[in-house]
Amino acid sequence: MLYTPWEVKVTKVIEETPTIKTFVLKPERNFSFKTGQFVELTYPGKGEAPFTPSSDPNVKDEFEITIMNVGRVTSLFHKLSSGEKLGVRGPYGNGYPVDSFVNKEILIVGGGVGLAPLRSLIFTLFSRIEQFKKIVICYGARTPQDIVYKYQIESWLKFKNVHLRLTVDRGDENWRGNVGVVTTILNDLPLLTKQAVGVVCGPPIMMKFTTLRLLELGFLPENIYLSMEKNMSCGLGKCGHCRLGKYYVCKDGPVFRFADINEIEDIWD
Amino acid sequence: MMKRIYAITKKAFLNFLEKLSSVYNVVIPSQIENNYRWINFNGEFNFNDYRCISSIRQFFFPCQELISINYKDVELKKRPFCIVGAKSCDIQSLNIQDYVFLTDEIDGSYNFFRKNNIIISSDCRSFKEVCFCLNLNIKPYPEANFDLNLSLVDDLYLIEVGSEKGEKLIKENSNFFQEPPDTWLEKNLKLRKNVEEQLSKQLISQGLVNREVLYQLVKSGYENDIWQEEAEHCVECGACIMNCPTCHCFLIFDDEKDKNLLRGRTWDGCQYKNFAKVAGGANPLLFRSKRLRNRYLKKFEFFPDRLGIYACTGCGRCIECCPGKIDLRNIFKRLEEDNKLSKL
Known part of the structure; x- marks a missing residue:
């Protein structure tokens, strides 16, 4: 049936933060995904949950999923160690329309574990970096220790046309960077906001205020791409859980242009 | 033929x-x-x-x-x-x-x-x-x-x-x-x-409301207090969704029995509290009023938008089985009444 998972093996567990881990998974069959698409990951016999892979889609033999420990199933994933087996099915949804970003300036705004799907996008953009005018990455975490991908984030600056800004809600004694929510690092952006593309992923409240800020800055609603978080379960627009207006987030999303959803009531709930 | x-x-x-x-x-x-x-x-x-x-x-x-x-x-x-x-x-x-x-x-x-x-x-x-x-x-x-x-x-x-x-x-x-x-x-x-x-x-x-306006009524009645007032009577039993011929939502569940991994599905529905809840805790349908409204939006707005037909066949089962006496016919009458008043 459509909803039957197949096996993947955990080959590595990377501790990102006290509450976030990245799992490197080796699929037992050919598996590929487009950046921004999601999978349903099964903890055997206990349940499944939707995640967008955080790895480079160009890497075919393994993929990575970054998971925050927030609920019943995610807490089970956090107990995994390498060698154990999980179930997976997918990929589902539309993914980021990377081809339509060509020759454009791209602003990427991430909050917390929301950087996970964006990292996959960042790797995708890097793999054809010459096609994009500029990439500005803005990332906010709660505290310095909540920053994900610390071990590689600085290396993203290896390309000349990539800019990186970090912020934390609360600093510590070693933090020299910006303190404040992610919208506080969106001033004086080094790009022409009327033509640029904005890609936002994070908790609903962060997505809401970031979107409002981007609109203020001159971004066009059709150039703002949002990853909507809903309770995607079947992944195929059948089980009904993730309805958003006339859309199902699992099938019509999870990536939506703000222009396509801004008339739907209560999208940030 | x-x-x-x-x-x-x-x-x-x-x-x-x-x-x-x-x-x-x-x-x-x-x-x-x-x-x-x-x-x-x-x-x-x-x-x-x-x-x-x-x-x-x-x-x-x-x-x-x-x-x-x-x-x-x-x-x-x-x-x-x-x-x-x-x-x-x-x-x-x-x-x-x-x-x-x-x-x-x-x-x-x-x-x-x-x-x-x-x-x-x-x-x-x-x-x-x-x-x-x-x-x-x-x-x-x-x-x-x-x-x-x-x-x-x-x-x-x-x-x-x-x-x-x-x-x-x-x-x-x-x-x-x-x-x-x-x-x-x-x-x-x-x-x-x-x-x-x-x-x-x-x-x-x-005195039923004309079918032509049902779509418009759920759309324009989004903020109406009717949902809150009607939902006061909802006991969250789910009878309306279980008896409805057009309801289709389901829940995928996993279980383990005798070392066998089982996956199944069971009927689910938007009148249950955790239907739309996500792992992070957010729940856009936390309140009964929102869930009741969601049911009407799904049947009288979503399906007309997607398929061009109402997801209601007038069987009246949701009315018949509701312990709280929530009556679809009555809800539309109230929405229409309020709609007329607001136009005066």
Whole structure:
């Protein structure tokens, strides 16, 4: 049936933060995904949950999923160690329309574990970096220790046309960077906001205020791409859980242009 | 295509059902006081004047089923159903279920039952106080989505063929069927017209809202206090979603038994508190008022937007089964009233 998972093996567990881990998974069959698409990951016999892979889609033999420990199933994933087996099915949804970003300036705004799907996008953009005018990455975490991908984030600056800004809600004694929510690092952006593309992923409240800020800055609603978080379960627009207006987030999303959803009531709930 | 109509005596019809029992799980309505419920065919059959308490959804989409064992699909070698006495409101709901389960990716289990089940529908000869199919432009007699349709005329049945599958059944069992005299056909038209007129009178006396505006009313009534006020009476039992013929939501669940990994699905619905809850804790449908409104948005806005039809066939089951007496007809009346007032 459509909803039957197949096996993947955990080959590595990377501790990102006290509450976030990245799992490197080796699929037992050919598996590929487009950046921004999601999978349903099964903890055997206990349940499944939707995640967008955080790895480079160009890497075919393994993929990575970054998971925050927030609920019943995610807490089970956090107990995994390498060698154990999980179930997976997918990929589902539309993914980021990377081809339509060509020759454009791209602003990427991430909050917390929301950087996970964006990292996959960042790797995708890097793999054809010459096609994009500029990439500005803005990332906010709660505290310095909540920053994900610390071990590689600085290396993203290896390309000349990539800019990186970090912020934390609360600093510590070693933090020299910006303190404040992610919208506080969106001033004086080094790009022409009327033509640029904005890609936002994070908790609903962060997505809401970031979107409002981007609109203020001159971004066009059709150039703002949002990853909507809903309770995607079947992944195929059948089980009904993730309805958003006339859309199902699992099938019509999870990536939506703000222009396509801004008339739907209560999208940030 | 010319509609083929045959005739069959009550006795021959029993023999026909008996024969179908060798291949199909034949389910028929059984009367208890003023209601009908589905039972397995046991040699008897009495024509049901109106729909059963529960819908026919269960025969296409079991309320609980196994999907896989140890990540292997379970085999679909179930016994298909022959559903006798399904009414117009029931079989019209298949338009919604087909759209959900057969568009793009095909749901194997639903497809199995949809392909292999036999639908022997029948005309309504009466109706319940909660029936309002006509209000949604659905006649109290089947016009589509059936293999064979039964009309009771005097003490004989007319059988109309609605599909190739139905035609095949007639051909294979031709000894049971006969040509109907014209007087029967005319009689049947009169009976149909009579029920339609009676139901129409009932609907006029109930003062129902015109179907043309239902879409607009749920849209414009988004912020209306009605949802809050009506939801006060909701006891979150889920009867409305379990009995609705167009509800299709389901929950995928995992379990482990004797070291076997089981995956199944079970009916779910938006009136349950955690339906839309995400792992991070956010729940856009936390309150009963939002969930009640969501049900109406799904049926009267989402499906018209996606498919061009309302996901309501006027069967009235949600009204009949609600312990809180929440009444769809009343909700639309209130929305319309408020809409008029706001325009003054």
